[in-house]
Amino acid sequence: MSNFFSKAEVTSSGRPVFLRNEVECHLLSGVDLEPEDHHHFSPLKSGIFILTTHRLLWLPSSSATTPTSASAIPLAAISHIFSSQKSLKSVFHSPRIRFQVLVSPDGRVFDPGSGSGSGFSSGSGSRSVVVTAVVRGKGDCDGFLVKFWDSWRTRAWESNETSGSGSGTGLASGSGAGTGTGGGLYSADGSVRMVGVAGILRKEQEMWESTDKSLQDAFQDLNALMSKAQEMVKLAEKMRQKLLSGTGSQTSGTNDEDMGSKEEIQDWLLSVGIISPVTKESAGALYHQQLSRQLADFVTTPLERAGGMINLIDAYCLFNRARGTELISPDDMLQACSLWEKFDVPVMLRKFDSGVMVIQNKSHSDEEVFARIKSLVTKPEALRNGISPTDAAMTLGIAPAMAKEHLLTAESKGLLCRDISPDGFRFYINLFPEIDPCNIYFVKDYGICSTWIKAVSTSG
């Protein structure tokens, strides 16, 4: 039935087995594969169509009634991809992707791995078949097409073959040139020879230049960067393996030096944005723990200056400014602060009802602040005109934003009342509890109301 296609291996859970260096690029579901001419193969209906860097795979959907095996078309066998034609007709039926596949003499898809000869090209009289992939399911057909073009042009399958053969030919020409001309820096074909110390230095130089160029290329072209990303991922994996094997085999704290270098690796990984795998095992990465302690130490001085309470945002700015380089992110800051609960540090993170977050001394007590506010707000001047957050800030020796939070908290406890007017937002001592609604004209002699009346009436 599908002798036409190459066989694609599939895992027990139905995922395709990828070749070495093969990466999946795109996936479409509900795809039929149809030949232009039915005598090559019978159509494959409603499967999952996967594009990788090396092949096109078609997997039967799990609802297939007859068991069809997974099929593959190597990208190397594709001779042409047709661009999508947008016509009136195409609006009405499902999107299609058409491409031309080379066919070997025995009626099957040309398989480059089978070694059927390097002289096999599209111009040597081989036959080709146009295959249409009809996308009946939902999927980004245009995106698939773009990636298809990219993968086909990149020819990722060739890099494996050429890297092996390339170095071979280089050596051959080098040794050939060496025996041919005998001495001299320049070989017969004009390239610089690698001899002696000069040669070693030159080799180093060339390596450095090629790395530099490679970096430049990588950053210039985002697509190229993505291929380099594979190398980065490999590197990160290597690091990860090293870390995991290290922590697994050693008991904690035996070898300081080793632990130190492992912490270094973890820190380095974190600084390039890779979360250390060890984090998941120990609660809180070492990085965050250290940061947390450092932050607790740092923040004591500003706290004292600010009167025991400092806005989290202010603390963040101060801390980063002090660090100079290696600035921390707001997320790191939050993590570090939330770790304080686990340690015995004299500071804590606190969130007010209004959502404002502050760092305050553990020794800070709300009651003490309320007592100070109460004494402030019962002064004659404050009885007459109330207090604004700025007044409170000056008296309490804290920032106005903090003072406002305190005043709002005191209000919610029933200590103060607000007064909103064109003059602004002010607070007065709360007289309401003392007033009797059944006897509104009565004023107790020694209560707060009479104190207030006295203060108000002396203003004339």
Place this chain on the structure above:
Amino acid sequence: MVIILISSLRFRLEAENFSPISIYCEGSTCREMQKLGDFKLPHFFNYPPYFTLQPVRETREKQVQLWKELILDYCRTQKIFVIKLEEEFPLFSNSVIERTLSHEAREAFLSALAAEGRAEWLDKGHRSCLILWHRIQEWADIIVNFVKDNGFEDSVMTVEEIRFGIESRRTELHGIDRTILMRALKLLEQKGKLAIFKGTSTDDEGIKFSV
């Protein structure tokens, strides 16, 4: 004049502070407070937070309670039956401390009165509120007493006569709001104490008592 008042007040206060028992300071506090017409204002009328709708629940409850009392008292003494929110209402402003109740606050306090049955919104947009410093039933009782006191048990009167006639002058009925009066009369009609009949015009609606 204000200075004299205040100095006399201070003397009064100081004198009273020496007594060990708390005294009803009505006289002293009132002389100090300004008045609205002949209505004496309580001391907390000059407390600025009184004019700002308080967010804290307990404080707000107290504030609402005080405003409800004040509104009813004021309307009763000044014979005010309707409050229009968008118009100036003397009770809702205090020029001494330069504060005015916001629209939101006014609506909150009047709605609280309405919830208690002491007021009624006359429109859905809450722009106009009927103040029932006597409940409709209380008005009905007043009408019955009025009828009995003046011997009108079997006689006929027009609505306007009830409102502005000589006999009503000595009673609370004088100058009563027409809507409220009609409601009270309808209530009594349902109980069979009177009958309402239309005259040649609305002004001539008549009541036949059978109390």
